[in-house]
Amino acid sequence: MTTLDERPVLAQPSALAQPSALAQPSALAQPSALAGAHGADLLRTALRRHAAGVTVITASGPGGPAGFTATSFTSVSLDPALVSFYLSATASAAPAVREAEAFTVHILRDDQRELANRFARSGIDRFAGTDWHTGPYGTPVLAGAAARLTARPFLLQPVGDHLLVVGEVLAVDTTDGPPLVHHDGGYGGFTPVREG
Numbered sequence: 001m002t003t004l005d006e007r008p009v010l011a012q013p014s015a016l017a018q019p020s021a022l023a024q025p026s027a028l029a030q031p032s033a034l035a036g037a038h039g040a041d042l043l044r045t046a047l048r049r050h051a052a053g054v055t056v057i058t059a060s061g062p063g064g065p066a067g068f069t070a071t072s073f074t075s076v077s078l079d080p081a082l083v084s085f086y087l088s089a090t091a092s093a094a095p096a097v098r099e100a101e102a103f104t105v106h107i108l109r110d111d112q113r114e115l116a117n118r119f120a121r122s123g124i125d126r127f128a129g130t131d132w133h134t135g136p137y138g139t140p141v142l143a144g145a146a147a148r149l150t151a152r153p154f155l156l157q158p159v160g161d162h163l164l165v166v167g168e169v170l171a172v173d174t175t176d177g178p179p180l181v182h183h184d185g186g187y188g189g190f191t192p193v194r195e196g
Helices: 036-047 094-099 113-120
Strands: 055-061 064-070 074-077 082-088 103-107 132-134 140-142 147-159 162-174 180-183 186-189
Touching: 055 082, 055 094, 055 113, 055 140, 064 082, 064 094, 064 113, 064 140, 082 094, 082 147, 094 162, 103 140, 103 162, 113 180, 140 147
Parallel strands: none
Antiparallel strands: 055 064, 055 103, 074 082, 082 162, 103 147, 132 140, 147 162, 180 186
């Protein structure tokens, strides 16, 4: 496995558009308006309006299997096949993810709310009583997900108080079933409406 120093790095700010070339946020709150407890509450309230799919991400660590619930999972690229998620730098699963040679993303079905809650709790053995096995890449694989993607670390980048993890997909499997969605502090289902 490559070390963190050998992995690709993000583009340097000089290669990106300079602020003067971007639209000025005149109608938006200035960054200073988000300082302090009130600003944090305002940001939290706004972010709760975003609906997101629910995943459980698992990896094998020195202390055994590790996993956590995440709503920050997204696709990055089809060629190469890359996906990403964010993980709190202080999360109990962070050491396992940093050291892992592979991880598995489980995209949960609507009927897996208890699994999402279980892997979001702290101070418990999240795998106790859970239907799982060790997959071909050494990761804990949970039963019943709508889709599973196993990936190897491609990029680990500290971002604020989180760690951005980009993975190169090694294996995929899918099943049928509506996805689990998180919105405004709760879970729900989603049924797409096909136009035309």
